[in-house]
Amino acid sequence: MADKNGFFDLSKTAFASKTGLTRRTALKGLAAGAGLAVAPGFVRYSQAQSSAPIKIGFQSHRTGIGAAYGRWYEKTTAAAVKAINAAGGINGRQVEVIIEDDGTDPGRGAEVVGKFATQHKTDIVYGTLFSHVVIGSAPAAGENKIPYFVVSEGHHVASTKLNRYVFQPGITDVKSQIQSMAPWIAANAGKKVTQIFPDFAFGYDHRDYLPPALKAQGADVIAQIAIPPTESSFTKYFPQIPPETEVIYHVMVGPAVLTFVKELGEFYGSNRPQLFGFIDSLEATDINSPGLEFLDGSHFWEGSPRYAQPDDSAAQKAYRTAVGIDDNGAAVGDPKDVSTAAHMFGCWETLYVVKKAMEDAGYKGPEDRAKLVEATEALTAFAEGPEHPQGAKTFNGKIHQCFGIQNISKVEGGKLKVVHKTKIEDGLYEAEGDYTTQAL
């Protein structure tokens, strides 16, 4: 059509300026460049790597369906870095965190890893949660030979399907979580279990590892219902739940989880099967939201308890103060801003693992990345304490995965009360491979 409004007429724009580059613009450009060079961030360190900060590239879910996690992962990271820097940093150097948004998207995730490696030249990449982003980004970490410390939950690291540069040292994986909780579910909730899970990688770990774990306890998964991760209404799936179901095992992610629980409530009313859920279904959501009364008396998995418990350790209390959450797991001063407490401790603990491994390796800079990988693989256990407030953990260097305790909590009076803690041994399994045999 005729371009009568001149939208595509470039002759009037700066692109076609007849005068071209004038001496004045050139001088302006030079001055701006010089200004940038002396601006903060361009400080040249006289002893180069010995006192320059250690740069950690944080692949954060700032936007997209993981945004609520991303925000709290950033808060926790800031608190941990503040504590580490106040205590002298790593190898005497301060830690600096550079954040890039991955949009909770695997493609962008891989780009962000590349950007950290080649543009920001960070020492490591860290922080990712969503399993599809981890899986999408891991090859980029391997290609760039940059250690990639994820704070996810999926079994993808421990299954050794990724590569030697990917670690999950600060939070347990789904296979381990399920295995350690299955005995409790079979003994206390019921023997006939229907599973409802999101139709992507994280959900598949639940789909694949729950049936054998329950079978070992004399219980059965009688139906498995996969739900697309973008779904916003769930009632239409409920007729697939067999009537003889004793326990509904639900694990949902993303913003629609609240609707899921509300619709389940409308469907069943008070005459419902037992419910056992992963807290992923309700992370960053106030348990006293309208429609959630239905959850009263049901149980949840929690990595780290959202609500302060009577037997909290001094380390746990100090950690909660540092990240700025109150006894209900909400931001101090804003009771409506509920945290992702069950997962975000993993950021705090991972950073302390990175610190330990860098100190063991005598890490100086990117040329020592291989040494850092080997030093991380050599770690075996983390003691409970200020650096590991969620609890003691063991670490298997062959599969790059840690193992720790899990909490099972009951919804009572609008709060989550821990009723059972598993042991580290409950979650151990045979290693499925060995990353250390891969070349660096």
Next chain:
Amino acid sequence: MHFGPHLLLAALEGLVTSAVLALTALGLSLVFGVMRVVNVAHGEFFMLGAVLAWAISTAISGHPALGFLAALVIAPLIVGAIALVAERLVLRRLNYNPEATIVATIGMLYIIQQLALSFYGPEARPVEPPFSYRILLPWFGYSGYKLSIIAASALLLIATWLVLTRTRIGLVMRATQYDSETAQAFGIAVGRVYGGVFALGAMLAAIAAVLIVPISQAHYLMGQDPLLLSFIVVIIGGLGSLRGTVVAAVLIGLSDGIISMFFSPTLAKIIATLLVAMVLVFRPQGLFGTASR
């Protein structure tokens, strides 16, 4: 569950989807019908309606119905005002050029979405329904509020139809749609009509969002699905045809409910998309649309 109750549940779910879809798609259809503007930011006006409903209902204490009713009145007005400003500042300056307005509304989509992320945040937040009555059927329970959405949407659709066919405002809108130059020659302020129609389209999306927000939640990314489904409805029903929009919305809503319940949600989307392709091939003006002059 037996076939009968299963089908009933599927049909109920489908009708709720249809009701909300009809209102949303009607807004899109009106804007295109009168202004020839493909409003890609329509889904974001929907999202704004839901987010504002959350803000208004949490600001008003007391019985949840008070907050909800306030939201039902105030949220569409605010969204309408925002749409009017956007229309004056952007679309009018582009002379409603079809290609330029598509790009401009894509820009508006991102701006509105990022503003919502900045000021409202990434969380999905619930809004309490004005009443929570659970209808107990022998086979399952169903939300009374969901059924009331169907009724409310039907009333609003009838009201819109009356405005379009029985009032002077409707007459002016139809005249502008039929031939804007002649309408201008007869003294109709076409620019003002365009502004009003754009605001009205956004308000219809906002009302649909306020109605649905108690059964879903307010989230800054929630505008994408309604936009896509509205496009499907509008293409099938015929652009600018109220009757076509309603029929197509019921068709798509029910097929989505029933096919996704008995088979899979993916199949429902495949069939809806296939339907769009078929309509475009065999009846490009849509089921009830009139051929372009």
